[in-house]
Amino acid sequence: MTGSEVPPLFRLAYVPGVTPGKWVRIWQERLPGIPLELIQVTAAEAPGMLRRREADAGFVRLPIDRTALSAIPLYTETSVVVVPKDHVVAAVEEVSAEDLADEVLFHPLDDTLDWERPPGRPAVERPATTADAVELVAAGVGLLVVPQSLARLHHRKDLTYRPVTDVPQSRIALSWAEDATTDMVEDFIGIVRGRTANSSRGRRAAAEGAEPKAKKAKGSEAAGTRRASANAKSAKSAKSTGRSPRARSGGPKGARQGKPRRRS
Known part of the structure; x- marks a missing residue:
């Protein structure tokens, strides 16, 4: 570089x-x-x-x-409702949208849930952010439905949350x-x-897998070169002695082929 x-x-x-x-x-x-x-x-x-x-x-x-x-x-993500710790919802494991029908629910301007028909009663004004809505929940003004990770992000000691079963999820x-x-x-x-x-x-x-293949190909090429060199040396030696490489490698020195001679 x-x-x-x-x-x-x-x-x-x-x-x-x-x-x-x-x-x-x-x-x-x-x-x-x-x-x-x-x-x-x-x-x-x-x-x-x-x-x-x-x-x-x-x-x-x-x-x-x-x-x-x-x-x-x-x-x-699971959607949860954020409530004060002393709210009745805190006493159950989960709630439905119908259970929240009489509650004031905040829908902040940065709400990430794709609501078709929000449950509960709308607040007079929409908070600007989720953080603002959490502050209003802590003040006991209403409740807030958010993805679980956002409830954890804005955690407060005086608030808790419970899963809501039939609302949009993020x-x-x-x-x-x-x-x-x-x-x-x-x-x-x-x-x-x-x-x-x-x-x-x-x-x-x-890219990493291509390197071993290249090395393997290079090794095969080198092995072929060594074999060719060995064959050339063998042929040169055979020419100087008058014997073929095949004859030199097959059987004892001076052995004759053909039918054995009959003893008289």
Whole structure:
């Protein structure tokens, strides 16, 4: 790499609630020469960032506008309702949307759940963020339904959460620009999908697997050259003694072939 070249850098965006640590560690083990930069971004901002190439890939929450983007769904999160610890819901293991029908439910402007018909009674105003909505729940004003990872992210000692059985769930996907599927993106896809470093589907594995084949071919060529040299020496020796290599190698020296002579 010359002084004018920019060293490679893989930029990975991720939305709140996603913990990319395990994939980052694997990247650092397999590609120590390529730094990975983490960029935290809101769920609403993530698709635009990927289209503008401000990140090479990113963990997003579905659904998103898939225009010019590729996406691999990875997992689905359980949706939970966040409640004060002294709320009646805290006494049960799970609830349904019908159980929340009489409750005031907040739907913040950054809500990531794809609601068709939100349960509960709407609040007078929509909080700007999920963090703001959590503060209102703590104040006893209403409740909040979010993906479980966001409930953990905004955990408070005075709040708890319970699974909700029949509401939309959030899916996490790995996404990138369709026309920017680089080698680094392919490497990261392999890591997220659990491929090993020696997987035949990875470009690095293919490059590493080609080296033993080349060595094997080179060894075969060298062995053929040695055999040809040995045959040439054998033929030269046979010419100087007047005997063929076959005759020299077959039977005792001076042996005659044909029928044995009868004794008189």
